[in-house]
Amino acid sequence: MIRSVLAALVAAALLTGPAVSQDRYNSADYQRVTHALTCQCGGCNAIVGECAMDRCPSSEPIREEVAERLQAGEAAEDIISMFAERYGLVILSAPPASGLHLSAWILPGVFLLGGAAVVFTVLRRRRSPAAAAPAGGDAAVPAVEASPEVLARIERDVEQIR
């Protein structure tokens, strides 16, 4: 008896919300929209579709609204735009690829390409016939990677010298 009362109390504390059909939460569009939006609770930065906070005051109403709008026939892109207008760009889980925000997407690529250009330049500039000659500055370095076969042979020779 006590257990069932306790369970009821805890259940009341853990209520998820109104009883609704859950099929609407499992569509591809629902997944797409809820993954394009972030929780606005003020600290977690979670994707709305992944926010696991109990009765989250932000993610849960957004999920509900997304499901309702999709059921009403609204397009996924329109719903995302509507939320962006209502909350500002901060609700989007990735910066838009326009205006100054484009730099968020471009700069990592610029870094990579710039770095690749530097590496190629260094490789070209530093390659010199003199350096390639076996009698170069570092005679101790083997001409090729010491393969296991070569290492074994060297080892055998060393042992013989000893």
Add this chain to the structure above:
Amino acid sequence: MHHLGNFSMMAVVVLCAYAVVASLLGVRKQSSQLVDSARRALVAAAGFSALSVAALLALFLADDFRFEYVASYSAAALPWYYKVSALWAGNDGSLLFWTFLMLVFAAACAISRKRDELMPHVVATLGGVILFFAYMNLWVCNPFGQLAEITAAGPIPFTPGDGNGLNPLLQHPIMAIHPPILYTGYVGFVIPFAFCVAALWTRRLDAAWIQNTRRWTLIAWFFLGSGILLGGRWAYVELGWGGYWGWDPVENAALMPWLTGTAFLHSVMIQERKGMLKIWNAGLVIATYLLCVFGTFLTRSGIVSSVHAFASSEFAWRFLVFIVAAAILSAALLVTRVKDLRTENELEAVVSRESGFLFNNLLLLAACFAVLWGTLFPVLSEAVQGEQISVGAPFFNRVNVPLGLALLLMTGVGPLLAWRRSSLDSLKRNFTVPLLSGLAAGVLLFALGMRHPYAILCFAMSAFVVVTIGSEFHRGVRARRAHRGGGYGTALVDLVQRNTRRYGGYIVHFGIVLLFIGFAGNAFNKDVIADLNRGESTAIGPWKVTLQDLPGGETPVYNWLGAQVLLSKHDEPVGIFQPRRQLDKATGQATSEVRRHATFQEDIYLVFSGITEDGRATVHVYRNPLVRWVWIGAFVMFLGTVLTLLPDRSPVRRAETAPRGAALEAV
């Protein structure tokens, strides 16, 4: 006890200051006694730091809620082991613990490398860095502050009946070990940083400082990586969102130095073998350590919002000053030593092991930059445009997945390239079988119906890398058997023992492949949410989840309610699981206790989200393929790293890796 804590922290400040002054004076006056005393001061500081941590721990275990930090993160009913882990649950205690770990590294280094020529400057650098943290412990984030009630007559000491309790999400066995392991990784990079600064300072810029710090770097890298993966494991089993990596700023903060540290561990081989990339390697070590400090700044300053963060404005500007000062001083040292860092050799060919390492470094740094840029973009956007913006997982995945795949490819390509230059013949000989294997894997998966381009690429590249690694081992074993005879197993053990660094590295690479296989599984994740009455089911693929009961209960710490479900596959029962919701009594916070059915093929991840108004249980079922390979990959990486830390048995290898000049001696 708090007097002991405060006194110990004060002693750490004094001893670190003494270590800086005495070591520099010792160098100036050429007094080995002064230098030795500076070294011993660091060891003594580690002892006092341990005392301050022990004092705080004693307050937690004694439920001494007079102290604000204890009252904020503990409660009387908390089990003793969570009282211990509450030590690092907040900013002040975790920073104290951070300083302690840094001093453990410093003391171990001061004891084990006392005859090193660089030691006086290493001690001065370590002392200077730790002095800052000790100052923060004592005057800015002191965890021994007492609670007081403000009255008209002034503040009166106040002791609450019980503490606020520990965040229930942190009440998990992994959380008892994840922070110390992660912190050990973060602070461990202080040793290679100190050696690098000392080498630049004294202009002793041969490969000696790098060889002397290789194990320290590997240990720090290993702990940082393990900490990151343990954090992922905790997120997966505790947070209830079905994933293990969310690109949270604090996760990113740990990933960045790991990426630059990985780059360093590769490029350092070029300096050791050929005396090249000296500036680059010094820059990487400095960047790695500064990123470690920047990571803790991100976590503690509140500059970015994160579930992990402890926001503190008092803390932020001081830390920023420290980071900027350390960056300027390090950069100045680097710039003024450029002439001494001249390369001893030149790169000879575009297709060579050296260039392979360069491209590997480029990719790792590009990934690090992408993570840094994405993490800071919201702050920069707000500063420049006055507009708040979010940068979440979709951004990081889109930018970093191609980079990650390119890195995976390099993991296989690198070992197939020869040092100095690879001839066309050797390229054909080395690449044919691995490339065909990768291609065959890709074609096979496509024929079997897989259509996700990144997943196909990932699996194909994984096959390529695994065959590369396998062929490296096989060639080595064949050579050893030709030389010494014996069975395959004996030759394999002999081979590995003779070059632990090389073959340990291959095992780490194999662990990376397994990690990527686990990551690729994300492309096929599916989930379903269902409201179920008793006896009702929901299905996901061949799996069916049937609600049987809604049991509940109580412990001294929380109340709980569970959804008892029967999991079956193709209508064959697999097991009964009971995902729960728990309501923490102290904090009133509700959390999920997920349950998983994990196989090598996939995880079925069950979350009980709560009860609807009409009494149905909301159950969220995730089907996550290949997740287990992430944890297996992490374990394989652990084994590989341990192997690389073991000494070689081969006289040839020892001669090859010893400083020049020592090579002849060894032979």
